Structures are given as structure tokens and as C-alpha cells.
């Protein structure tokens with residue numbers, strides 16, 4: 001069965017879901033996107049993802065041609081049409097076709113694309129053993145350049161850091177910000193735990209404000225933990241009792257080493273495990 005892709009209001013077969021080679025999304029990475037999980041046919045945290053998509057679009061002066069309500073309906077419709085029970089939805093909004101120049105006034109028709117598919121996840125074994133990660137030499141984009149708070153189609157900053165990780169056999173890579181403080185990983189936010197207190201970098205550390213991050217902060221507080229959004233240095237990770245990453249694909253994944261420094265006792269810690277379970281129960285509606 002061929003996949004059905006939502007393209008500008010129509011559900012079309014994959015082969016017909018095409019955009020122009022003059023689209024500024026292709027020419028310049030000029031657009032925004034979202035990645036969302038589907039659990040038991042429910043689109044997880046859909047209002048929050050739609051809100052972030054429209055905020056990203058606003059920040060790059062891209063006017064999405066449909067309302068947030070229409071976008072929400074379009075996502076639900078695409079998931080249903082592809083009979084997705086557990087999977088992944090990718091929303092992509094491009095600037096649309098234009099001239100071979102930067103001027104957005106020469107573009108027209110932003111493209112609204114929704115793909116409902118499966119997702120590639122970390123190896124289940126990594127949740128038992130924990131990730132060993134490295135610090136990339138590529139820093140996160142300066143917030144005064146392209147703000148990391150925008151989930152834009154220009155992901156080269158993250159891709160370059162991800163290459164460094166892959167080259168060194170690490171499934172994720174830590175990125176510092178322009179000040180040398182901890183920002184986040186290439187596609188995941190980062191948390192540390194020290195003496196029972198959970199800490200994660202604040203929104204202004206040059207991070208994407210992850211929706212999984214925000215859910216985990218809430219669940220951790222509900223479980224009685226203190227959670228602080230504070231500046232962290234690599235040193236705070238080296239000396240942490242526990243560390244874990246959060247993201248749409250990863251959910252909550254323990255991290256047991258950074259740059260060859262073993263974190264805690266080198267195994268996934270009890271609070272990380274507890275939060276992984278709490279997150280999975282919440283996401284799967286248990």
C-alpha cells in the first residue's frame with residue numbers, strides 16, 4: 001500500500017508528493033518543521049507541536065497558509081489515512097518556489113507537507129546500557145544568528161555535530177553554546193542529576209525547547225523531585241550521579257559517559273529509569 005502524503009490540502013500518493021526545485025526550502029533551508037510521535041493512534045502533544053511550528057514560522061516571517069485548527073485536523077486526517085497505530089509524523093512548511101535569490105517577496109505558495117510514517121529509534125539495548133557520548137567541537141548556532149529556538153529546515157549546525165559523534169562511534173553528541181556552556185545534543189535535550197536534584201539548561205542557553213523536555217520536567221516535579229533550569233558546564237556532566245537525554249525519538253534515554261568520563265557508576269541510574277517509565281506510561285496513556 002502506497003503511503004498518502006498531505007500536500008497543500010490534498011492527500012496524494014507518495015510519487016505525486018513533489019515540490020519545485022525552485023522552492024526556497026531546498027535552495028536555502030528556508031522553512032520550518034516538526035517531528036511528532038503517534039502512540040496507540042493518538043498524536044502525542046499535538047497542540048504543543050503545532051504551537052511550536054507556528055512560533056518557528058513567525059520567527060522566520062513565514063506565514064503558514066492554514067490556521068492552527070486546520071493544521072491539527074490535517075495531521076489527524078493524515079495519520080488516519082495511513083492507518084498509523086504507532087509511528088511518527090513529520091510536518092514541513094517551506095517558503096515555496098521563488099527566484100534564485102534571497103528576497104522572500106519573490107516567493108509564493110508556502111508548501112504544507114505532512115508525512116505519517118514509522119520512526120527509527122535507538123537500539124533497545126542502549127536503554128539498558130546507556131549512551132556513551134562525546135562533545136562536538138561544532139558549537140550550537142549563536143542565538144543572534146539563527147536562534148536554536150527555531151526548528152528550521154536548516155539543520156546543518158546539528159548535522160555537523162552529529163557527524164563528529166558518528167565518526168567517534170557515539171550515537172549522540174553534546175553541543176556547547178557560544179559561551180562554552182552546555183546547550184543540548186544534536187536532536188535531544190540533556191539533563192543531569194546530582195544528589196537527587198535534576199538540572200537542565202535554561203531556554204536561553206541556545207537550545208530548542210523540547211516538548212519531551214517539558215513533559216519530563218512536569219513528570220519529575222509531580223514525582224516530588226526538584227528540577228532546576230540552570231546554566232551547566234561540561235564539568236557538571238562529568239561529575240553528575242546520573243545523566244539522561246530527552247527527545248521525540250529517544251523519549252528518555254540514560255547517558256553513562258561523556259568524552260570518556262564515566263558518569264556515576266557507569267550504568268543507567270535509578271531516577272533516569274524511573275523517569276523513562278513515567279514518560280512511557282504517560283505517552284502511552286497508561
Ligand code: PXG
Pocket residue numbers: 035036158184185186187188189207208209210211212213246247248249
Ligand atoms: N533539540 C534539538 C536540536 C532537536 O532537534 C530536540 C532537542 C528534542 O525536542 P522534542 O520536542 O522532540 O522533545 C530536538 C528534536 C528527526 C527528529 O527526525 C528530530 C527531532 C525530533 C524528532 C525527530 O531528525 N528533534
